Structures are given as structure tokens and as C-alpha cells.
Amino acid sequence: MLDHFGDAKALEYRDAVLDPVLIAMMPDHFSIENASSWLNTDSFATWVAQEMQRNAPMSPSKSSAAGSRDASRAPSMKTPSSRLSSRAPSSTPFRTTPKVQRFATPVEISDDSEDDLATVATPSKRTLPQLNLKAEPDEAAISLRRKSKAKREIIEVSSDEGDDVAPLRKKARPTAARKPRGAVQITRQLTCDKLIHLTELPTCWTIPVDGLRTAYFLDLTKDTRKWATDDGESMSMATIIKSQDQDAWGGTGSGGSIGRASVVMALDSVKCQRARHSCQGIYHCNQLDMSLLDGCERYVPDPNQRRDLWEAERKINEQEGSTVIAKVAMFYKEVQKKRCPHVSNGGVQCAGLPVIRNLKEISNDGKRHFIGCSKWSRSDPAYQHRFVSIPIDVHEGHLRHLFQNKGAFVDDGSLAEQLRVHSGKCGNVQLPRNGGRGKQECAFTHINEQGQIVQGKLIQRACKATITIYFPVDRADRRAIVLLEGPHNHPMPASTKVSWDGKALYKNAVEAVGVTGATVVKVDSAQSTSNIVGGSDPSACDPALSRARAKRKIIQKVKATVAPHGNSVIGVQHRMLTDRESLPKEDLYIHKVDVDHTTVVVTMLPALAARIHSAKYSLHDNTYKRLHGDWKEWEVVIWDDRLNMRLTIARIYCQNETRDAYRRMWSGLWNTIGAVTGEEVKFKFMHGTGLRAILVDGNKPQAEACGDDLLSRNNPDISKYHGRDAMEILPFILRTCYIHFDRFLTKLSNAVDDATMKRVRGCIFLETAEELDAFKKFCEESPHKMLRDWYSDKKHCSWFFPSLNQFFSKMSEEDWFLTPGHTNLNESAHPFTNQHTGINLSLLEGIERAPSGKSLLLYRRKIF
Known part of the structure; x- marks a missing residue:
């Protein structure tokens, strides 16, 4: 149907039927190349018929000859000397698709697009609709497109002035009739006047300005680079071209169906796909000084065109923090953007607005107010709603006025100069890859002449420059024909897009350093990186690599290649299964991934874990810095008397610190050690040999879960302990x-008197049950709330005081004095581990980097 009516009619239908806002938002989707996705053929045919009826007269004119017709309905093209049929019109309805009369002799024309075809026309037996076209009243021409697999041709016919038949007048492509055929044949329908040969990829293309139709012949045949995607597939020439281009092009990037490929004579008649793109322009703040862009026409890449924009942005940067009201306005904007974090019991997000409230006491920063929530009530839990402290460098008086005046400064004469500074125009311009995302808000502060804070919005400046790429279907053919039409209406973009070369170079640098635990700082500072990029800074090879965000993105892609299942639990499970198939049992590190109720991951090296069978005690403590998010790492440490050193024998990972989670961690630890070493872990009080003590940090769920697990392992026939209370076994x-x-006591000392503190500190040295009961009563009746709350938490923990005081412990005197009363061995291991493995790692990276340091060295030397 498009072949019959033409692209122009389809675009006219689109503009008439669809919402122009929707078309502006999705120009690529509603392009003529993508017509199959948005054009409904039935609706289009009906619309065309209605348009033809609307423009055609109800009946042929009977009162005047063709020469005296209204000029507004006259044709616009001169008619050759042949005649139209003077057959009388029929009373039956007209045919919307006229019959095509075939002629033997074609008239060759030139065309500048393979989609623009010449049209022919024939007389009809019925009344034809007349289009409203301007022309000389004594001439008429008809051109109608006919569908044929043969060579397309234009047929010219003429009409007598006295004919009563109203001819069908359909717009023809003016370029088809006006432009002579160029000297260089690109495709069967497309020619150009000049062909420029290139052997290197431009980062910004020059658009011809000499009036000649110019094409570029890009030949990368001698280029030794292996152009491939992240998946290893060979890149098309269109993708290669765009990967190096700093301008933002959008459109039909796939190049259409391979089955509809065109034969490109300029490339030795190989079959080629065609990708046609439009420049996506730029995004700029709606407060921008438009004189920076007005009249801009870019044909030739010129970095100097950016200078005015660059200077304008530097100026607004200087102004941003140059006045007192600027800092106040920035803070006001930030608190307005953030919503209140409170969620009701029914799961409803609080819709309260930020308000300024009084503090009960002056803060340590000297502030009397804070930013609260308008929906807060005294019945709500403390700190559940918005609570934002006012920074020390924000003027509290001006901020209060802003909240009172709905975001407007009230000038009493003292703010005139400051308001003048910020009432100027903005200089913020962003490329589509940045400005076209997110909330599209300008990051700079704008204050109008009335003192009102204005949130700048990023709006798109559309650009009419286009690029057309003919690239071979054969991905091994490194040639392409490139045609550009323009000009651009914005300056040359800055080099913020990392080229394919830059990505490949930095990827090699990441792999040289080591993918696991790789960070931007680690990669940039490595000597191997300096050797790869040929200098001290990667940006020397590609200016876009000066942006840390771009380098982080490359690192993430490299990590995704190494860990295709991700770096979370699924990735850990995949690594565990892969290792089981490829590694011997003695080298396995990930042994268990339990995802029931709460996720628990158990890791250890069998040879290190076996050292627990000769240890006197084990130490257990959580560390939080090494892993990203809510993951906790539970380190298990022992002191090895034979080696005279500390050993971390296991690491267990979990996201929760509940009693059930710790129960799974304890059972996972002891069961896995038994499985990988072939020997059950023994406890002296149960088996007469084995661990004399288990040291923890006082975490109540951790201790109680330990009792639950020990009770499940107890055999009364061997241990002679017949109790059934997990708390009594601890x-x-x-x-x-x-x-x-003692850390808790230090906090408590800030809230109680010295005499009370002296008695509390002495509780670990009490010797009789009577003294302990008196201490408990002292805490319970204390006038100090903090002490009462502490004892209330420990009141039902029958194991707590025995775990601190030898006189109430059920451990033997020997076991008590042969085991430490602290977990410093464990605590001191945390900084060492963080230093060697890094912090804020993903789960899989944290697990992979954990078995390092002296313990691993000893394991590898097999000195155990």
C-alpha cells in the first residue's frame, strides 16, 4: 500500500491521526522506516479515500472549460502534449486505485532515495477525485505509481482543455524530476555526485556543504582490530561506525530485513542493509540562554563551537555556591525532592510534605530547627517520618522564610545583589545519553527575578541531521557507504562516549589486574594498566575514560562476562556446582547454599577446617564492611598452638541476625566441618575432648541459637547432661x-553516676548467688532508665552472667583459665581481611577473595 500511495501520504496520515506529543516523544518508532509497526492498513485506506473525496468536486464542471477553472484546483506541473481520454464520466462511485495503463517506452529519471519512486497515471472510466494543487489553469499533469517488478518508469500524458474529466492530481517527489542523475551509482535508484574514500573511522562526521550530493566510502579492510560485541559476535559496519561516533543517532538501527537487502554498486554490487538514523540533538535546561544555540549550523566538526557553552556552564558553576541564598536554595530543593520514608502498618507510603519544625534543644551545630513531615503525629513511632538535620552552612533564617513563602525569598533590600547573581540564564546542556534519562531536571539552582526558586527542566532540541549507512550483509566485509544530510543545529559534542578502542583497552587493563574485586582506583593505579595504555592515565588514550562512571560500567560488564549468572546467590550456587565438577574435593571452598527461609552460605577450605579438631576454643563474630548491602559475614577463628598463629577456618554469609538464622549458621558450620574433614566436631563438656569454649560477642540471638544447636547434638548417655533447656546448656x-x-558500660557511664557505674562494673567479679541476686534487684530498681532497660533485656538470659563470671560458669577452672575472655583474635582479623580483599563487595566477589593471606599460603604449602 505504501508503494502505491507513497511515504508522504503515510506521514500525512500519521500527523493527522496520531497525537503530535506522542510522535515527538517517540520519533524513531513513528518513522516511515518503522511504518509496519504503527500504520493500520485498513484505517489508512479509509482515511485516504475520505481525503480524496474531500478534495474532489461532487461532479464534473459543465459550465466552463478547463482553461477557465479555478486556479486553486489547477495542477502544478506542466502537461506534455499527449491527450487524456475525453470519455464521459460515469455516475458510479470513483475508484480510489486507478487502473494502470502500460506503455512500452520508459523515460529515465534520477532519484536520491531508493524509496522515492516515480509515478504514472492513466485515464479512468469513472470520475476521478481532484487534489487541491496550484498550477497554471491551462495545464494539467497526472502521475501515478504503478506496482511492477520491471524497471520503474514515468509516463506522461496530457489532456485537452475541453475535457470534462477531472484528472487525478497527486504530488510527485520534486527531487525525482529536478535532480539530474549523479556521476556515481550507489544503488539502482540512488546516485551521488562525489564519493570520498576513508580508511579511518571518524569520531564526528563532516556533512557536505558544497551543494553536491556526497557519499563516503569507508574501507576498513586493512584494519586489524577484531570488531566484536561483548557476546563475541562480529559487529556490523553500522554498529562499528556508531560505536566511534560521538553524535547521538537514533532510528532503525537493525538495518531492516536481510531478505530485503539492496545491491550496492559502489561496493562491487554486494548485498547491503540500510540503516537510516536521525540525530537525537541535545537536551538543555529550559532556562538556557538560547543565544548560545540560535543560528547554530554545524557541517564541519569544530571543538571551538563548544567554547561559549563551556564558558556558560563554568560561569553557572561558579555562581552555584557563591552566595548564601544559593546554599539555602540547594538544600531546599533537595528536601523537596525526597519523600517521607514512613510506611503505615497497611503498607501505605506517607504522602507528607517537608516542613520546618522546632527542636527541643539547640543542636550541636547551633541549629534550632529541623526538616520534618507534615503528616507526623505524636502517636507515630520516633524517627519513622522524615527527619533531616539542617547543615551547619545553611542559613536558618532564609530557610525558614522559604518554607513560609512557598519557596520564594523575600527581599528586604539586603538580598538584591544575591538575587541578581542567580536570576541570569543557565548554561546546562546535556547529550541524550545523559539528559534524556531520569527526571530530566537541571542540577543547577535557578531563582527568578521575583525571588522564586525555579526547578529547571531539561528539554530536547531536535536536530534534522540524518545519516544513512549501507553496510554489507556479510559481517566479514569491512566496507560501507555513508551519506549525511544536515546540518546539525548544535555544537560538536564533547568526548564523553567511550569509543570501542577505549573500551577494549580498559577491558584488557581490568583483566590484567584481576576481575574479582576490581575497582576503578585499583585498575587505574596498577602498573599493568600504565603499561597497557602507554601512559599513567587511561584518559590519554580516550578522553571519555576520564569519567569514573564510564570505567565502572566497563568493569561491571567484564565481571558479568566472568560471572554470567550474576554476583548474588544464584551466581554463588552456579560457582559451587561448577567447582564440584572441575575441582578435587580438597580444593572446594563453597560447600553449602541454603535458601530455605533465610539464605545461608557456608565456605571453608577442608585443610584449614580440620585444624579445629586440635583447637582449644573457637571465636565467632560478624563483620559488615566487606560485603555490599545487608549481607553479614560470620568469621570463625581459632588459635593453632602447633603453628602458633591465628587461623580463619570458615566464613558463613547470611542476611539476617535472627535466632533461626543463627541456628542454621551454627548447624551449617559444625555439619560442614564434619563432612569435609570426615571427623565430627567434639565439645569437651559433651565428649570429654574437643573444644573447651565457644567465644561470642554477646549477641543474644547468636548465643541462644548456639544453645539450640548444642542441645540437638547432645547425647545424654555420653555427656551425662539430661537437661532439655537450650539456655541451661550454654x-x-x-x-x-x-x-x-565494657563498650556498653562506657555508654552507660554517660547516663549514670560514678557510684552506680562502680557497682555495675563489679558484677563480673561477684562470687555468690546472694550477691548476684542483690545486683539484679539493684538494676531493676535503679532510677536510671538506661540501666533498667539493660537489665530488662538480660533478665531472662540465664546464660549471660555465667558467660562473663567464672563463679557462675559451669566450665571447669582449667577450661576457664585456658581460654580467653575476649574475641580480639576475631576482631583483629577484620581489618586485615578488609585490607587484602577490599570492602563493599558483592557476595560472589567477597567469597572469591576471602581465602587469602597467610592461612591460604600455609594451606598451599601443605604444612599442616
Whole structure:
């Protein structure tokens, strides 16, 4: 149907039927190349018929000859000397698709697009609709497109002035009739006047300005680079061209169906796909000084065209923090953007607005106010709604006025100069890859002449420059024909897009350093990186590599290649299964991934884990810095007397710190050690040999879960312990770190008197049950709320005081004095681990980098 009516009619239908806002938002989707996706053929045919009826007269004119017709309905093209049929019109309705009369002699024309075809026309037996075209009243011409597999041709016919038949007048492509055929044949329908040969990829293309139709012949045949995607597939020439181009092109990037490929004579008649793109322009703040862009026409890449924009942005940068009201306005904008974090019991997000409220006392920063929520009520839990402290460098008086005046400064004469500074125009211009995303808000502060804070919006400046690429279907053929039409209406973009070369270079640098745990700082500072890029800074090879965000993105892609299943639990499971198939049992590190209820991952090296069978005690503590998000790492440390050193024998990962989660961690630890070493872990109070003590940091769920697991392992026939209370079994083996206990006492000392503190500190040295009962009563009746709350939390923990005080512990005196009363061995391991593995790692990266340091070295030397 498009072949019959033409592209122009389809675009006219689009503009008449579809919402122009929708077309502007999605220009690529509603392009003529993508017509199959948005054009409904039935609706289009009906619309065309209605348009033809609307423009045609109800009946042929009977009162005047053709020479005296209204000029507004006269044809616009001169008619050759042949005649139209003078057959009388029929009373039956006209045919919307006239019959085509075939002629033997074609008239060759030139065309500048393979989609623009010449049309022919024939007389009809019925009344034909007349289009409203301007022309000389004594001439008429008809051209009608006919569908044929043979060579397309234009047929010219003429009409007598006295004919009563109203001819069909359909617009023809003016370029088809006016432009002479060029000297260089590109495709069967497309020619050009000049062909420029290139052997290197431009980063910004020059658009011809000499009036000649010019094409570029890009030949990368001698280019030794292996152009391939991240998946290893060979890149098309269109993709290669766009990967190096700093301008933002959008459109039908796929190049259409291979089955509809064109034969390109300029490329030795190979079959080629065609990709046609439009420049996506730029995004700029709606407060921009438009004189920076007005009249801009870019044909030739010129970095100097950016200078005025660059200077304007530097100026607005200087102004941003140059006045007191600017800092106030920036803080006001930020608090307005963030919503209140409170969620009701029914799951409803709080819709409260930020308001300024009074503090009960002056803050340490000297502020009397804070930013609260308008929906807050005294019945709500503390700190559940918005609570934002006012920064020390924000003027509290001006901020209060802003909230009172709905975001407007009230000038009493003292702010005139400051308001003048910020009432100027903006200089913020962004490329589509940045400005076309997110909320599209300008990051700079704008204040109008009335003192009102204005949120700048990023709007698109459309550009009419286009690029057409003919590239071979054969991906091994590194040639292409490129045609550009323009000009651009914006300056040459800055080099913020990393080229294919830059990506490949930095990818090699990442792999040289090591993918696991790779960061921008680590890669940039490595000597191997300096050797690869040929200098000290990667940006020396590609200016876009000066942006840390661009380098992080490359690192993430490299990591995704190494870990195709991701770096979270699924990736860990995949790595565990892969290792089981490829590694011997003694080298396996990930042993268990339990995802029931709560996820628990158990890791250890069998040879290191076996050292627990000769250890006197084990230490257990969480560390939080190494892993990103809510993952916790539970380190298990022992002191090895034979080696006279600390060993981290296992690491367990979990996202929760509940009693059930710790129960799974304890059972996972002891069961896995038994499985990988072939020997069950023994506890002295149960088996007469084995671990004398288990040291923890005082975490209540951790200790109680330890009791649950020990009780499940107890065999009364061997241990002679017949109790069924998990809390009563803990005093036989559990010790709480007194340094962690002392940290609480330090906090408590800020809230109670010295006499009270002296008695609390002495609780770990009490010797009789009567003294302990008196201490408990002292805490319970204390006038200090903090002390009462602390004891209320420990009141039902029968294991707590025995884990701190030898006189109430059920451990033997020997076991008590042969085991430490603190977890410093464990605590001191955290900084060492963080230093060697890094922090804020993903789960899989944290697991892969954990088995390092001296313990791993000893394991590899097999000195155990």
C-alpha cells in the first residue's frame, strides 16, 4: 500500500491521526522506516479515500472549460502534449486505485532515495477525485505509481482543455524530476555526485556543504582490530561506525530485513542493509540562554563551537555556591525532592510534605530547627517520618522564610545583589545519553527575578541531521557507504562516549589486574594498566575514560562476562556446582547454599577446617564492611598452638541476625566441618575432648541459637547432661567477650553516676548467688532508665552472667583459665581481611577473595 500511495501520504496520515506529543516523544518508532509497526492498513485506506473525496468536486464542471477553472484546483506541473481520454464520466462511485495503463517506452529519471519512486497515471472510466494543487489553469499533469517488478518508469500524458474529466492530481517527489542523475551509482535508484574514500573511522562526521550530493566510502579492510560485541559476535559496519561516533543517532538501527537487502554498486554490487538514523540533538535546561544555540549550523566538526557553552556552564558553576541564598536554595530543593520514608502498618507510603519544625534543644551545630513531615503525629513511632538535620552552612533564617513563602525569598533590600547573581540564564546542556534519562531536571539552582526558586527542566532540541549507512550483509566485509544530510543545529559534542578502542583497552587493563574485586582506583593505579595504555592515565588514550562512571560500567560488564549468572546467590550456587565438577574435593571452598527461609552460605577450605579438631576454643563474630548491602559475614577463628598463629577456618554469609538464622549458621558450620574433614566436631563438656569454649560477642540471638544447636547434638548417655533447656546448656561452654561488655558500660557511664557505674562494673567479679541476686534487684530498681532497660533485656538470659563470671560458669577452672575472655583474635582479623580483599563487595566477589593471606599460603604449602 505504501508503494502505491507513497511515504508522504503515510506521514500525512500519521500527523493527522496520531497525537503530535506522542510522535515527538517517540520519533524513531513513528518513522516511515518503522511504518509496519504503527500504520493500520485498513484505517489508512479509509482515511485516504475520505481525503480524496474531500478534495474532489461532487461532479464534473459543465459550465466552463478547463482553461477557465479555478486556479486553486489547477495542477502544478506542466502537461506534455499527449491527450487524456475525453470519455464521459460515469455516475458510479470513483475508484480510489486507478487502473494502470502500460506503455512500452520508459523515460529515465534520477532519484536520491531508493524509496522515492516515480509515478504514472492513466485515464479512468469513472470520475476521478481532484487534489487541491496550484498550477497554471491551462495545464494539467497526472502521475501515478504503478506496482511492477520491471524497471520503474514515468509516463506522461496530457489532456485537452475541453475535457470534462477531472484528472487525478497527486504530488510527485520534486527531487525525482529536478535532480539530474549523479556521476556515481550507489544503488539502482540512488546516485551521488562525489564519493570520498576513508580508511579511518571518524569520531564526528563532516556533512557536505558544497551543494553536491556526497557519499563516503569507508574501507576498513586493512584494519586489524577484531570488531566484536561483548557476546563475541562480529559487529556490523553500522554498529562499528556508531560505536566511534560521538553524535547521538537514533532510528532503525537493525538495518531492516536481510531478505530485503539492496545491491550496492559502489561496493562491487554486494548485498547491503540500510540503516537510516536521525540525530537525537541535545537536551538543555529550559532556562538556557538560547543565544548560545540560535543560528547554530554545524557541517564541519569544530571543538571551538563548544567554547561559549563551556564558558556558560563554568560561569553557572561558579555562581552555584557563591552566595548564601544559593546554599539555602540547594538544600531546599533537595528536601523537596525526597519523600517521607514512613510506611503505615497497611503498607501505605506517607504522602507528607517537608516542613520546618522546632527542636527541643539547640543542636550541636547551633541549629534550632529541623526538616520534618507534615503528616507526623505524636502517636507515630520516633524517627519513622522524615527527619533531616539542617547543615551547619545553611542559613536558618532564609530557610525558614522559604518554607513560609512557598519557596520564594523575600527581599528586604539586603538580598538584591544575591538575587541578581542567580536570576541570569543557565548554561546546562546535556547529550541524550545523559539528559534524556531520569527526571530530566537541571542540577543547577535557578531563582527568578521575583525571588522564586525555579526547578529547571531539561528539554530536547531536535536536530534534522540524518545519516544513512549501507553496510554489507556479510559481517566479514569491512566496507560501507555513508551519506549525511544536515546540518546539525548544535555544537560538536564533547568526548564523553567511550569509543570501542577505549573500551577494549580498559577491558584488557581490568583483566590484567584481576576481575574479582576490581575497582576503578585499583585498575587505574596498577602498573599493568600504565603499561597497557602507554601512559599513567587511561584518559590519554580516550578522553571519555576520564569519567569514573564510564570505567565502572566497563568493569561491571567484564565481571558479568566472568560471572554470567550474576554476583548474588544464584551466581554463588552456579560457582559451587561448577567447582564440584572441575575441582578435587580438597580444593572446594563453597560447600553449602541454603535458601530455605533465610539464605545461608557456608565456605571453608577442608585443610584449614580440620585444624579445629586440635583447637582449644573457637571465636565467632560478624563483620559488615566487606560485603555490599545487608549481607553479614560470620568469621570463625581459632588459635593453632602447633603453628602458633591465628587461623580463619570458615566464613558463613547470611542476611539476617535472627535466632533461626543463627541456628542454621551454627548447624551449617559444625555439619560442614564434619563432612569435609570426615571427623565430627567434639565439645569437651559433651565428649570429654574437643573444644573447651565457644567465644561470642554477646549477641543474644547468636548465643541462644548456639544453645539450640548444642542441645540437638547432645547425647545424654555420653555427656551425662539430661537437661532439655537450650539456655541451661550454654554455661558449660559459652563465654561472652568482656570487651564488648565494657563498650556498653562506657555508654552507660554517660547516663549514670560514678557510684552506680562502680557497682555495675563489679558484677563480673561477684562470687555468690546472694550477691548476684542483690545486683539484679539493684538494676531493676535503679532510677536510671538506661540501666533498667539493660537489665530488662538480660533478665531472662540465664546464660549471660555465667558467660562473663567464672563463679557462675559451669566450665571447669582449667577450661576457664585456658581460654580467653575476649574475641580480639576475631576482631583483629577484620581489618586485615578488609585490607587484602577490599570492602563493599558483592557476595560472589567477597567469597572469591576471602581465602587469602597467610592461612591460604600455609594451606598451599601443605604444612599442616
